[in-house]
Amino acid sequence: MDDRTFVHAAVALNPPAGVAHQMAYEADVAAALGLHWTVWLCNGAKLGPWLRPWPAFIRASLLRLHFYARLVRLSRRGHTIVLRHSPGDPFQFLASYFIKSYFTVHHTFEEDELAASPHRSARLQVALERRLGRRVVARARGIVCVTPEIARYELDRLPDGADRAVLIYPNGIPYQDAPSATADLRSDRPEVIFLASQFVAWHGLEALLSSLAASRTDGVLHLAGELPEPLLQQAKRDSRVRVHGTLDAFAVGGLIARGWVGLSSFRLAHKGMTEACTLKVREYLRAGLPAYAGHRDSALPADFAYFRTGPADWDAIVAYARATRGVPRNAISTAARPFIDKELLLQRLHHSLEDIPESSAFPSRADVPLKE
16 A cells, blocks of 8 residues: 555546536545545636637647646656546547556447447547557556446457456445435326436437337336437327426436436447446435336346346336335435445545556456456
């Protein structure tokens, strides 16, 4: 063990809400624990107002130049960088030659997700990630991944024979200063909650709405987040669906208080994945709401009673909601805490990073278990 200072850093012109929340949670927890751990999410707010009319490509490039230049300076002052991997980023590739000690952090199958993107630049980004991004990962002292599945994917991208420290760091949510469970405001009619900042293909909402339309099972489906127009029209055709748009934290809490079960993604296969540890599931469970999804949650035990894996089938979802209806919210929240509490997860990661000597050979892949 030592007293090295770690800097967990990420850059995005307009970071997704989930990324911003996770890093804000982490910063609060690190401060409360007194760890040598700094969190830095560099976003477009760093740029002066005079740059706002400039094209996004120019603004993003200037932001990344500022970000990586500062990381190089921090590393030369003795800080170890824990860098959220930025797919297809040539600035990151250049900086990797000058950052003295860094680990890369991975939240998805980068190349697969880029290949599935509808954006015109996706093909170029895939090519850049294959030629440059893989080299960034190969130079890192180790990789930090949110699931074991992603860790195996990243190891497969390394050159044959390359060994790296492998650490699993699932998404988490703080329990400190949070109620042990949300108030229980459930009525006699099942209410199902599906949260998303923006509903996209891998959420599988289209299949869920189709299942709902074919079912006579009563209940209410609450959709909180932005829906593309075709899904919005599909949702409006069923009186059991309530579309809320983007909600603030207070409104989300009120919705969860009425919910019987919370939903997560049903089409992770669209990204080539079978497991995840989504923030929305952690929000549900901390509030005492059982969760249901089409994927496995890698941070929860396979037999965890309050997370059910199943298809986007309305009847099955309502049946699970009814089966867990009698469980007190506090019991669910308490049962989930050892697996999703951000404080416990960050402590574990920090200790594991400190245990990797700064100047030793990389651990063998065979010696690094793919677990938390």
